[in-house]
Amino acid sequence: MIPAPFDYARPSTVEEAVAALADEDAKVLAGGQSLIPLLRLRLAAPTVLVDLAGLDALRGVHSDGDDLVIGAMTTHASVLADPLVNRYAPLLAQATGTVADRQVRHRGTLGGSLAHADPAGDLPAVAVALDATLEIAGAGGRRGVPAADFFVDYLTTALEPGEVLTSIRLPKRGEGWSTRYEKFNRTAQGWAIVGVAAAVRRENGGIAEARVALTNMGTRPVRAAAVESALTGASADAETVRAAAGHAAEGAEPTGDLSASAEYRSHLARVLTERAILAALGQAHAA
Amino acid sequence: MTRISVTVDGVRYDDDVEPRTLLVHHLREQLGKVGTVVGCDTSNCGACTVLMSDPDGRLVGVKSCSVLAVQADGREITTIEGLAGPGNTLHPVQRAFHERHALQCGFCTPGMIMAAVDLLSENPDPTDDEIREGLEGNLCRCTGYQNIVRAVRDAAAAAREAGTSAEPEPPTVEAVDAATPDGGLPSEGTPDEAVPQPVP
Ligand SMILES: Cc1cc2nc3c(=O)[nH]c(=O)nc-3n(C[C@H](O)[C@H](O)[C@H](O)COP(=O)(O)OP(=O)(O)OC[C@H]3O[C@@H](n4cnc5c(N)ncnc54)[C@H](O)[C@@H]3O)c2cc1C
Ligand code: FES
Ligand code: FES
Numbered sequence A: 001m002i003p004a005p006f007d008y009a010r011p012s013t014v015e016e017a018v019a020a021l022a023d024e025d026a027k028v029l030a031g032g033q034s035l036i037p038l039l040r041l042r043l044a045a046p047t048v049l050v051d052l053a054g055l056d057a058l059r060g061v062h063s064d065g066d067d068l069v070i071g072a073m074t075t076h077a078s079v080l081a082d083p084l085v086n087r088y089a090p091l092l093a094q095a096t097g098t099v100a101d102r103q104v105r106h107r108g109t110l111g112g113s114l115a116h117a118d119p120a121g122d123l124p125a126v127a128v129a130l131d132a133t134l135e136i137a138g139a140g141g142r143r144g145v146p147a148a149d150f151f152v153d154y155l156t157t158a159l160e161p162g163e164v165l166t167s168i169r170l171p172k173r174g175e176g177w178s179t180r181y182e183k184f185n186r187t188a189q190g191w192a193i194v195g196v197a198a199a200v201r202r203e204n205g206g207i208a209e210a211r212v213a214l215t216n217m218g219t220r221p222v223r224a225a226a227v228e229s230a231l232t233g234a235s236a237d238a239e240t241v242r243a244a245a246g247h248a249a250e251g252a253e254p255t256g257d258l259s260a261s262a263e264y265r266s267h268l269a270r271v272l273t274e275r276a277i278l279a280a281l282g283q284a285h286a287a
Numbered sequence B: 001m002t003r004i005s006v007t008v009d010g011v012r013y014d015d016d017v018e019p020r021t022l023l024v025h026h027l028r029e030q031l032g033k034v035g036t037v038v039g040c041d042t043s044n045c046g047a048c049t050v051l052m053s054d055p056d057g058r059l060v061g062v063k064s065c066s067v068l069a070v071q072a073d074g075r076e077i078t079t080i081e082g083l084a085g086p087g088n089t090l091h092p093v094q095r096a097f098h099e100r101h102a103l104q105c106g107f108c109t110p111g112m113i114m115a116a117v118d119l120l121s122e123n124p125d126p127t128d129d130e131i132r133e134g135l136e137g138n139l140c141r142c143t144g145y146q147n148i149v150r151a152v153r154d155a156a157a158a159a160r161e162a163g164t165s166a167e168p169e170p171p172t173v174e175a176v177d178a179a180t181p182d183g184g185l186p187s188e189g190t191p192d193e194a195v196p197q198p199v200p
Helices: A014-020 A034-039 A074-079 A084-087 A091-094 A102-107 A111-117 A123-129 A226-229 A237-244 A262-280 B021-028 B094-101 B109-122 B128-134 B146-161 B174-177
Strands: A008-009 A028-030 A047-052 A061-064 A067-070 A132-137 A142-148 A151-152 A164-170 A176-186 A194-203 A206-215 B001-008 B011-017 B047-051 B059-063 B077-080
Touching: A014 A047, A014 A132, A014 A164, A061 A084, A067 A084, A074 A091, A074 A102, A074 A111, A084 A091, A091 A123, A091 A176, A091 A194, A102 B059, A102 B109, A111 A123, A111 A164, A123 A194, A123 A206, A176 A262, A194 A262, A206 A226, A206 A262, A226 A237, A226 A262, A237 A262, B011 B021, B021 B047, B047 B109, B059 B109, B094 B109, B094 B146, B109 B128, B109 B146, B128 B146
Parallel strands: A008 A047, A028 A047, B001 B077
Antiparallel strands: A061 A067, A067 A164, A132 A142, A132 A164, A176 A194, A194 A206, B001 B011, B047 B059, B047 B077
């Protein structure tokens, strides 16, 4: 189908973009890989599309002290190929490699994936697990929102109308940290039925710190807090990990749909959490 | 209407388009590039795959049904019609699809070939698994994929042996000529009505 008519703006600065978003039915266009399908199905009918493609400053990755800063318009393909991301946030690179297909990854952006906030999207949970801060510009100035507060509900974020997500700031996790994204889906280019983003820091053979966040176990990404506390200070053996992973679905409110019932999702969360942590620790899971 | 300038298969086209025009419709209906087809409404099938330059000028595979024509302003595009070399010699991937019988109805083929060219430009020697994963954005309802994987493997080997990349050649004078809207058809003895013409 052909989208309903809209006006098109291509600003070249963040300020111009914010000004162009003044109309209440205006919408940001990033890579278009979620928005254009919605426009084609006429599930969205904005009056104006404000294309961020002209904002070169929103593209690319740079290092800023202890943080990694990724421009919102950096494509999935660029994230995957970026040496800084692979060094300091390999979890993001690995999860990005599971997103969609090559063509979609060439156009879709990290910022668009987070702003879209699809519960089945892989990158929101990664942003939560890595303790990202989302940097936002609007008519009232700039602000930073922790990933834990950014995702509000199904396709709903802390972005106010007229605001633009400009960059994603991640604390570098180098030495001592190891990570893994485990995703369960049934078909090629399929969305996650459940996904688990895990990061652990080892010290003297034990687990000093653990961060685990779940994809599609509710309308927004959830931290598996009970798993994290069971792992913190524990030894890094398979039995401990299995017991900790048993808490993965605690506090989550998964929904049932055509792909999986809520109970099956909870089961997957436990199994995938065990696999993700064992893989992060460099141990193969017992099949 | 928004004015855009897009270079398709080596030829620059300047047009006024409605912002809601999808790139695939611009290619087919405005420029006569009917080799690129539409197979779905959900951005899943990949039949519409073309190569488009990214902001760094690198040609990469995109689904032209999921790009607005206005987003292609200033970019370079290669469609299936611009893949053949001078004198319409088949591109290694096209030849391999022909020789390996990698198509039945042929509807997925233009997108499948462009996606394969995209994959080989990044990974000139992929394993079978890498080929399957690299083509996951393209669906085929006929072949069962086996012969497609064989064809891509062959094309990769042929390109490596010939010492050429599987990337499309930069347009030469002849290629520019071959890349006009009727470039995909034999020029001699073809009746006029068989040659697709761009819609004015
Ligand atoms: C076939 C297919 C399969 C897919 N599979 C997966 C998958 O397995 N996993 C996965 O995670 N994703 C998947 N996706 C989605 C893909 O990751 C998209 O790239 C992503 O969801 C949206 O990014 P985008 O840049 O294309 O954003 P757009 O489509 O341009 O925008 C999406 C939404 O975010 C808003 N927005 C975008 N950027 C900003 C910004 N900087 N500031 C404020 N608002 C903004 C837009 O207004 C819009 O509402 C798939 C998509 C397709 C078509
Ligand atoms: S037509 Fe199906 S993905 Fe473009
Ligand atoms: S050959 Fe018919 S869809 Fe692939």
